[in-house]
Amino acid sequence: MSTTPETAPKRGSRLPRLARRAQLLEAAQEVFVANGYHAAAMDDIADRAGVSKPVLYQHFPGKLELYLALLDTSCEAIVAAVHDALKSTDDNKLRVAATIHAFYDYVANAQGAFRLVFESDLTNEPAVRERVDRVTHACAEAVSEVISADAGLNREQSMVLAVSLVGMAQVSARYWLASADQDSLQQENAADLVASLAWRGIRGFPRTDG
Secondary structure: OOOOOOOOOOOOOOOOHHHHHHHHHHHHHHHHHHHHHHHOOHHHHHHHHOOOHHHHHHHOOOHHHHHHHHHHHHHHHHHHHHHHHHHOOOOHHHHHHHHHHHHHHHHHOOOOOHHHHHOOOOOOOHHHHHHHHHHHHHHHHHHHHHHHHHHOOOHHHHHHHHHHHHHHHHHHHHHHHHHOOOOOOOHHHHHHHHHHHHHHHHOOOOOOOO
16 A cells, blocks of 8 residues: 555654565655656655654665665565466466566556656666666566576577577567557456567477477
């Protein structure tokens, strides 16, 4: 549930440290997603969480550290979703579809965490850039292992195909969310279209025995 000024705990209420950290991250995500890194202020995050700034600084020494902690959580979520999609079946057509749908589910999430990963306004910061690049690489690495094992391609060949698949998934999902008429093209249908396109390409590499 989103934290709003109405639902945030009253100042002074005590929470266990881990619960407080989770609450602060949730509030920070709402502020960063709405305003971007540069326009977000620690005052705004503290107000959204219903805490004082000293309490916020007890958990995160600065705005960048808070942003990176949130970015780590957001990155881990999409990487885990891709791994789960690939492990959900041994049927490669269904694997492709599950992977595409994982990206659409991630982008369509109401909390907007994908904006921190794929639309960050802080990619000139090396620590942010490294995390964003790591997401693409980790997702592509997982996909490439399946491609390599099933099609007998070497690592570089598999990675090129995997990066293409990951890029297709996240860019099309972001386009769908931002630009498409979602009444005439619902999320499930959009993901199915892209999965069909991806499968038509990837199935051209025959599955090797074993």
